[in-house]
Amino acid sequence: xxxxxxxxxxxxxxxxxxxxxxxxxxxxxxxxxxxxxxxxxxxxxxxxxxxxxxxxxxxxxxxxxxxxxxxxxxx
Amino acid sequence: xxxxxxxxxxxxxxxxxxxxxxxxxxxxxxxxxxxxxxxxxxxxxxxxxxxxxxxxxxxxxxxxxxxxxxxxxxxxxxxxxxxxxxxxxxxxxxxxxxxxxxxxxxxxxxxxxxxxxxxxxxxxxxxxxxxxxxxxxxxxxxxxxxxxxxxxxxxxxxxxxxxxxxxxxxxxxxxxxxxxxxxxxxxxxxxxxxxxxxxxxxxxxxxxxxxxxxxxxxxxxxxxxxxxxxxxxxxxxxxxxxxxxxxxxxxxxxxxxxxx
Numbered sequence: 568x569x570x571x572x573x574x575x576x577x578x579x580x581x582x583x584x585x586x587x588x589x590x591x592x593x594x595x596x597x598x599x600x601x602x603x604x605x606x607x608x609x610x611x612x613x614x615x616x617x618x619x620x621x622x623x624x625x626x627x628x629x630x631x632x633x634x635x636x637x638x639x640x641x642x
Numbered sequence: 643x644x645x646x647x648x649x650x651x652x653x654x655x656x657x658x659x660x661x662x663x664x665x666x667x668x669x670x671x672x673x674x675x676x677x678x679x680x681x682x683x684x685x686x687x688x689x690x691x692x693x694x695x696x697x698x699x700x701x702x703x704x705x706x707x708x709x710x711x712x713x714x715x716x717x718x719x720x721x722x723x724x725x726x727x728x729x730x731x732x733x734x735x736x737x738x739x740x741x742x743x744x745x746x747x748x749x750x751x752x753x754x755x756x757x758x759x760x761x762x763x764x765x766x767x768x769x770x771x772x773x774x775x776x777x778x779x780x781x782x783x784x785x786x787x788x789x790x791x792x793x794x795x796x797x798x799x800x801x802x803x804x805x806x807x808x809x810x811x812x813x814x815x816x817x818x819x820x821x822x823x824x825x826x827x828x829x830x831x832x833x834x835x836x837x838x839x840x841x842x843x844x845x846x847x848x849x850x851x852x853x854x855x856x857x858x859x860x861x862x863x864x865x866x867x868x869x870x871x872x873x874x875x876x877x878x879x880x881x882x883x884x885x886x887x888x889x890x891x892x893x894x895x896x897x898x899x900x901x902x
Contacts, residue, residue: 615732615889622886626831629838636841640666 574638581635588628595620665848669772669841688768689776696757696770725753729888736892740899748895751784752888755836759880762844763873771883772840774833781833784891792898803901832890839883843876 599617603610675686707718715723729749733741755771762769770776792800804821805814850872853865 615735618882619886619889622835622882625839626835629842630831630834632842633834633838 570642574642577638578635581631581638584631584634585628587631588625591624591627592621595624663848663852665845665852668768668844668848671773689770689773692758692761692768692770696754696761699761700753700757725749729753732885732889733892736889737896737899741892741895744895748888748892751780751891752884755780755887756881756884759840759884760877762840763877763880769840769844771836772844774837777833777837778829780887781829781836784832785829785894788891788894788898791895792901795899796901800898800901803897806902828894832887836883836887839879843879847873847876 595617599610599613602613672688673685674688674691677684677686703718704722707716707722710716710719712719726749729752730742730745733745733748737744758770761767762772789800792803796802804818804825806817806821809817847869850865850869854862854869856862857865
Protein backbone atom coordinates (compact mmCIF):
# COMPACT_ATOMS: atom_id res chain seq x y z
CA UNK A 568 0.00 0.00 0.00
CA UNK A 569 1.35 3.42 -0.91
CA UNK A 570 2.05 5.77 2.00
CA UNK A 571 -0.40 8.31 0.57
CA UNK A 572 -3.27 5.82 0.67
CA UNK A 573 -2.28 4.67 4.16
CA UNK A 574 -2.30 8.29 5.32
CA UNK A 575 -5.88 8.81 4.19
CA UNK A 576 -7.05 5.54 5.72
CA UNK A 577 -5.29 6.38 8.99
CA UNK A 578 -6.81 9.87 9.07
CA UNK A 579 -10.26 8.44 8.47
CA UNK A 580 -9.83 5.87 11.25
CA UNK A 581 -8.58 8.51 13.69
CA UNK A 582 -11.65 10.65 13.01
CA UNK A 583 -13.88 7.89 14.43
CA UNK A 584 -12.88 9.30 17.85
CA UNK A 585 -15.37 12.11 17.22
CA UNK A 586 -18.19 9.59 17.78
CA UNK A 587 -17.21 9.70 21.45
CA UNK A 588 -17.32 13.48 21.41
CA UNK A 589 -20.82 13.45 19.97
CA UNK A 590 -22.07 10.93 22.52
CA UNK A 591 -20.46 12.78 25.41
CA UNK A 592 -21.80 16.19 24.42
CA UNK A 593 -25.29 14.77 23.88
CA UNK A 594 -25.19 13.05 27.29
CA UNK A 595 -24.12 16.22 29.09
CA UNK A 596 -26.69 18.48 27.49
CA UNK A 597 -29.43 15.86 27.83
CA UNK A 598 -28.77 15.46 31.53
CA UNK A 599 -28.65 19.23 31.99
CA UNK A 600 -31.98 19.60 30.19
CA UNK A 601 -33.71 16.89 32.21
CA UNK A 602 -32.37 18.42 35.42
CA UNK A 603 -33.33 21.93 34.32
CA UNK A 604 -36.88 20.86 33.47
CA UNK A 605 -37.24 19.32 36.93
CA UNK A 606 -35.73 22.23 38.84
CA UNK A 607 -35.64 25.35 36.65
CA UNK A 608 -34.53 27.71 39.40
CA UNK A 609 -31.37 25.65 40.04
CA UNK A 610 -30.54 25.40 36.35
CA UNK A 611 -28.88 28.81 36.02
CA UNK A 612 -26.44 28.00 38.80
CA UNK A 613 -25.21 24.93 36.98
CA UNK A 614 -24.82 26.63 33.60
CA UNK A 615 -21.04 27.24 34.03
CA UNK A 616 -20.62 23.54 34.85
CA UNK A 617 -22.55 22.73 31.67
CA UNK A 618 -20.16 24.77 29.54
CA UNK A 619 -17.14 23.28 31.28
CA UNK A 620 -18.42 19.73 30.84
CA UNK A 621 -19.21 20.37 27.19
CA UNK A 622 -15.71 21.69 26.50
CA UNK A 623 -14.03 18.79 28.30
CA UNK A 624 -16.13 16.21 26.41
CA UNK A 625 -15.45 17.87 23.08
CA UNK A 626 -11.74 18.09 23.86
CA UNK A 627 -11.24 14.32 23.91
CA UNK A 628 -12.92 14.01 20.51
CA UNK A 629 -10.76 16.79 19.17
CA UNK A 630 -7.63 14.97 20.36
CA UNK A 631 -8.59 12.26 17.85
CA UNK A 632 -9.10 14.92 15.19
CA UNK A 633 -5.64 16.32 15.94
CA UNK A 634 -4.14 12.84 15.43
CA UNK A 635 -5.93 12.67 12.07
CA UNK A 636 -4.56 16.07 11.05
CA UNK A 637 -1.05 15.13 12.18
CA UNK A 638 -1.22 11.98 10.06
CA UNK A 639 -2.44 13.95 7.06
CA UNK A 640 -0.18 16.96 7.18
CA UNK A 641 2.96 16.03 9.10
CA UNK A 642 3.83 12.60 7.74
CA UNK B 643 1.15 43.81 4.16
CA UNK B 644 -2.46 43.34 3.08
CA UNK B 645 -1.30 43.00 -0.54
CA UNK B 646 0.59 39.90 0.62
CA UNK B 647 -2.67 38.50 2.04
CA UNK B 648 -4.58 39.18 -1.21
CA UNK B 649 -1.82 37.65 -3.31
CA UNK B 650 -1.66 34.66 -0.97
CA UNK B 651 -5.39 33.91 -1.15
CA UNK B 652 -5.39 34.38 -4.92
CA UNK B 653 -2.47 31.98 -5.17
CA UNK B 654 -4.31 29.55 -2.90
CA UNK B 655 -7.30 29.62 -5.24
CA UNK B 656 -5.24 28.39 -8.16
CA UNK B 657 -3.06 26.06 -6.12
CA UNK B 658 -5.20 22.96 -6.74
CA UNK B 659 -5.39 23.49 -10.51
CA UNK B 660 -9.03 24.62 -10.67
CA UNK B 661 -10.26 22.56 -7.70
CA UNK B 662 -11.24 23.81 -4.26
CA UNK B 663 -8.67 26.11 -2.60
CA UNK B 664 -6.51 24.80 0.20
CA UNK B 665 -8.12 25.42 3.63
CA UNK B 666 -4.77 25.10 5.41
CA UNK B 667 -3.31 28.13 3.68
CA UNK B 668 -4.83 30.51 6.20
CA UNK B 669 -2.61 29.19 9.01
CA UNK B 670 0.64 30.10 7.26
CA UNK B 671 3.04 32.25 9.28
CA UNK B 672 4.35 35.20 7.31
CA UNK B 673 7.37 37.24 8.39
CA UNK B 674 6.49 40.93 8.34
CA UNK B 675 9.75 42.37 9.68
CA UNK B 676 12.87 40.20 9.39
CA UNK B 677 14.91 40.18 12.60
CA UNK B 678 17.92 38.03 13.41
CA UNK B 679 18.95 37.92 17.10
CA UNK B 680 22.27 36.06 17.55
CA UNK B 681 21.32 33.52 14.89
CA UNK B 682 17.78 32.99 16.22
CA UNK B 683 14.99 33.94 13.87
CA UNK B 684 13.09 36.50 15.92
CA UNK B 685 11.16 38.04 13.02
CA UNK B 686 7.99 39.93 13.72
CA UNK B 687 5.33 37.72 12.14
CA UNK B 688 1.63 38.11 11.42
CA UNK B 689 1.09 36.04 14.57
CA UNK B 690 3.02 38.59 16.62
CA UNK B 691 1.16 41.44 14.93
CA UNK B 692 -2.22 40.06 15.98
CA UNK B 693 -0.99 39.47 19.52
CA UNK B 694 0.06 43.13 19.64
CA UNK B 695 -3.31 44.17 18.19
CA UNK B 696 -5.13 42.10 20.84
CA UNK B 697 -3.15 43.64 23.71
CA UNK B 698 -3.56 47.17 22.34
CA UNK B 699 -7.32 46.66 21.87
CA UNK B 700 -7.88 45.28 25.37
CA UNK B 701 -5.74 47.94 27.06
CA UNK B 702 -7.23 50.79 25.05
CA UNK B 703 -10.78 49.60 25.68
CA UNK B 704 -10.28 49.15 29.43
CA UNK B 705 -8.56 52.52 29.83
CA UNK B 706 -11.10 54.33 27.68
CA UNK B 707 -14.12 52.67 29.30
CA UNK B 708 -12.97 53.49 32.83
CA UNK B 709 -11.75 57.02 32.11
CA UNK B 710 -14.51 58.71 34.10
CA UNK B 711 -15.38 56.07 36.73
CA UNK B 712 -18.98 57.09 37.20
CA UNK B 713 -21.04 55.54 39.99
CA UNK B 714 -23.80 54.79 37.49
CA UNK B 715 -21.75 53.24 34.71
CA UNK B 716 -21.98 54.19 31.07
CA UNK B 717 -22.35 51.47 28.43
CA UNK B 718 -18.64 50.85 27.89
CA UNK B 719 -17.91 51.09 31.61
CA UNK B 720 -20.60 48.45 32.16
CA UNK B 721 -18.86 46.13 29.73
CA UNK B 722 -15.52 46.65 31.45
CA UNK B 723 -17.08 46.10 34.90
CA UNK B 724 -19.01 43.05 33.68
CA UNK B 725 -15.87 41.43 32.32
CA UNK B 726 -14.04 42.20 35.58
CA UNK B 727 -16.84 40.70 37.68
CA UNK B 728 -17.18 37.70 35.39
CA UNK B 729 -13.53 36.73 35.86
CA UNK B 730 -13.48 37.70 39.56
CA UNK B 731 -16.55 35.56 40.31
CA UNK B 732 -15.10 32.66 38.34
CA UNK B 733 -11.83 32.88 40.28
CA UNK B 734 -13.53 33.30 43.67
CA UNK B 735 -15.95 30.40 43.04
CA UNK B 736 -13.11 28.06 42.15
CA UNK B 737 -10.27 29.12 44.44
CA UNK B 738 -11.91 31.05 47.26
CA UNK B 739 -10.18 34.08 48.74
CA UNK B 740 -6.74 32.42 48.65
CA UNK B 741 -6.71 32.64 44.87
CA UNK B 742 -7.72 36.29 44.53
CA UNK B 743 -4.09 37.61 44.47
CA UNK B 744 -3.81 35.82 41.12
CA UNK B 745 -6.74 37.76 39.65
CA UNK B 746 -4.60 40.06 37.42
CA UNK B 747 -3.03 37.00 35.84
CA UNK B 748 -6.31 35.19 35.28
CA UNK B 749 -7.99 38.34 33.94
CA UNK B 750 -5.09 38.99 31.54
CA UNK B 751 -5.15 35.36 30.42
CA UNK B 752 -8.90 35.34 29.81
CA UNK B 753 -9.01 38.68 27.99
CA UNK B 754 -5.93 37.83 25.90
CA UNK B 755 -7.26 34.45 24.72
CA UNK B 756 -10.73 35.94 24.17
CA UNK B 757 -9.36 38.81 22.10
CA UNK B 758 -7.13 36.49 20.06
CA UNK B 759 -10.03 34.12 19.36
CA UNK B 760 -12.39 36.96 18.43
CA UNK B 761 -9.82 38.68 16.22
CA UNK B 762 -9.60 35.40 14.31
CA UNK B 763 -13.28 35.69 13.42
CA UNK B 764 -12.63 38.91 11.48
CA UNK B 765 -12.42 38.10 7.75
CA UNK B 766 -8.90 38.03 6.30
CA UNK B 767 -7.35 38.10 9.77
CA UNK B 768 -5.10 35.52 11.40
CA UNK B 769 -6.07 33.30 14.34
CA UNK B 770 -3.08 33.30 16.66
CA UNK B 771 -4.46 30.54 18.91
CA UNK B 772 -4.82 28.14 15.98
CA UNK B 773 -1.12 27.32 16.33
CA UNK B 774 -0.19 24.63 18.83
CA UNK B 775 3.05 26.41 19.73
CA UNK B 776 1.14 29.46 20.98
CA UNK B 777 -1.38 27.51 23.04
CA UNK B 778 1.29 25.11 24.30
CA UNK B 779 3.53 27.99 25.39
CA UNK B 780 0.61 29.47 27.34
CA UNK B 781 -0.45 26.14 28.87
CA UNK B 782 3.10 25.04 29.72
CA UNK B 783 3.83 28.38 31.39
CA UNK B 784 0.58 28.13 33.38
CA UNK B 785 1.11 24.56 34.60
CA UNK B 786 4.78 25.20 35.34
CA UNK B 787 3.91 28.33 37.29
CA UNK B 788 1.15 26.56 39.22
CA UNK B 789 3.44 23.61 40.06
CA UNK B 790 6.20 25.95 41.28
CA UNK B 791 3.56 27.84 43.28
CA UNK B 792 2.41 24.57 44.86
CA UNK B 793 5.94 23.66 45.88
CA UNK B 794 6.59 27.14 47.29
CA UNK B 795 3.39 27.04 49.31
CA UNK B 796 3.46 23.46 50.58
CA UNK B 797 7.09 22.40 50.15
CA UNK B 798 7.58 18.71 49.36
CA UNK B 799 4.12 18.13 50.88
CA UNK B 800 2.74 19.30 47.53
CA UNK B 801 3.14 15.69 46.36
CA UNK B 802 0.22 14.80 48.67
CA UNK B 803 -1.90 16.12 45.77
CA UNK B 804 -1.33 12.83 43.96
CA UNK B 805 -2.57 10.63 46.82
CA UNK B 806 -6.33 11.14 47.09
CA UNK B 807 -7.98 10.54 50.44
CA UNK B 808 -10.29 7.62 51.09
CA UNK B 809 -8.51 5.20 48.77
CA UNK B 810 -7.94 1.57 49.97
CA UNK B 811 -4.23 1.17 50.82
CA UNK B 812 -3.71 -1.61 48.25
CA UNK B 813 -4.71 0.69 45.38
CA UNK B 814 -2.61 3.70 46.48
CA UNK B 815 0.49 2.97 44.32
CA UNK B 816 -1.64 2.46 41.20
CA UNK B 817 -3.83 5.50 41.89
CA UNK B 818 -0.76 7.68 42.55
CA UNK B 819 0.81 6.70 39.23
CA UNK B 820 -2.45 7.41 37.42
CA UNK B 821 -2.78 10.78 39.18
CA UNK B 822 0.78 11.79 38.27
CA UNK B 823 0.27 10.86 34.62
CA UNK B 824 -3.04 12.72 34.51
CA UNK B 825 -1.35 15.79 36.06
CA UNK B 826 1.42 15.66 33.45
CA UNK B 827 -1.14 15.55 30.64
CA UNK B 828 -2.76 18.79 31.87
CA UNK B 829 -0.63 21.14 29.72
CA UNK B 830 -1.22 18.88 26.73
CA UNK B 831 -5.00 18.75 27.14
CA UNK B 832 -5.24 22.45 27.99
CA UNK B 833 -3.30 23.49 24.90
CA UNK B 834 -4.70 20.93 22.44
CA UNK B 835 -8.30 21.76 23.42
CA UNK B 836 -7.91 25.41 22.43
CA UNK B 837 -5.72 24.67 19.40
CA UNK B 838 -7.97 21.94 17.96
CA UNK B 839 -11.15 23.97 18.43
CA UNK B 840 -9.67 27.01 16.72
CA UNK B 841 -7.98 25.13 13.89
CA UNK B 842 -10.91 22.81 13.17
CA UNK B 843 -13.37 25.70 13.30
CA UNK B 844 -11.43 27.89 10.92
CA UNK B 845 -10.70 24.99 8.57
CA UNK B 846 -14.42 24.23 8.40
CA UNK B 847 -15.22 27.88 7.76
CA UNK B 848 -12.75 27.91 4.87
CA UNK B 849 -14.02 24.61 3.41
CA UNK B 850 -17.67 25.68 3.46
CA UNK B 851 -16.68 29.05 2.05
CA UNK B 852 -15.08 27.20 -0.83
CA UNK B 853 -18.32 25.26 -1.32
CA UNK B 854 -20.26 28.53 -1.60
CA UNK B 855 -17.94 29.73 -4.35
CA UNK B 856 -17.81 26.35 -6.08
CA UNK B 857 -21.60 25.88 -6.25
CA UNK B 858 -21.95 29.26 -7.87
CA UNK B 859 -24.98 31.55 -8.01
CA UNK B 860 -27.72 28.93 -8.16
CA UNK B 861 -26.50 26.37 -5.62
CA UNK B 862 -24.38 28.58 -3.39
CA UNK B 863 -27.18 29.77 -1.13
CA UNK B 864 -27.42 26.42 0.73
CA UNK B 865 -23.83 26.35 2.03
CA UNK B 866 -24.11 30.11 2.56
CA UNK B 867 -27.04 29.65 4.94
CA UNK B 868 -25.03 27.00 6.78
CA UNK B 869 -22.04 29.36 6.86
CA UNK B 870 -24.08 32.07 8.57
CA UNK B 871 -25.18 29.68 11.32
CA UNK B 872 -21.76 28.10 11.60
CA UNK B 873 -20.01 31.48 11.88
CA UNK B 874 -22.33 32.31 14.78
CA UNK B 875 -21.39 28.98 16.36
CA UNK B 876 -17.71 29.77 15.88
CA UNK B 877 -18.09 33.12 17.66
CA UNK B 878 -19.71 31.21 20.54
CA UNK B 879 -16.90 28.63 20.48
CA UNK B 880 -14.32 31.45 20.54
CA UNK B 881 -15.83 32.82 23.75
CA UNK B 882 -16.42 29.37 25.24
CA UNK B 883 -12.86 28.18 24.65
CA UNK B 884 -11.44 31.31 26.25
CA UNK B 885 -13.77 30.76 29.23
CA UNK B 886 -12.84 27.07 29.53
CA UNK B 887 -9.13 27.87 29.32
CA UNK B 888 -9.49 30.39 32.14
CA UNK B 889 -11.73 28.27 34.35
CA UNK B 890 -9.47 25.22 34.05
CA UNK B 891 -6.53 27.43 35.02
CA UNK B 892 -8.55 28.48 38.10
CA UNK B 893 -9.32 24.83 38.93
CA UNK B 894 -5.65 23.83 38.58
CA UNK B 895 -4.66 26.84 40.68
CA UNK B 896 -7.11 25.68 43.35
CA UNK B 897 -5.51 22.23 43.30
CA UNK B 898 -2.12 23.80 43.99
CA UNK B 899 -3.35 26.21 46.66
CA UNK B 900 -5.64 23.81 48.53
CA UNK B 901 -4.46 20.25 48.02
CA UNK B 902 -7.95 18.80 47.41
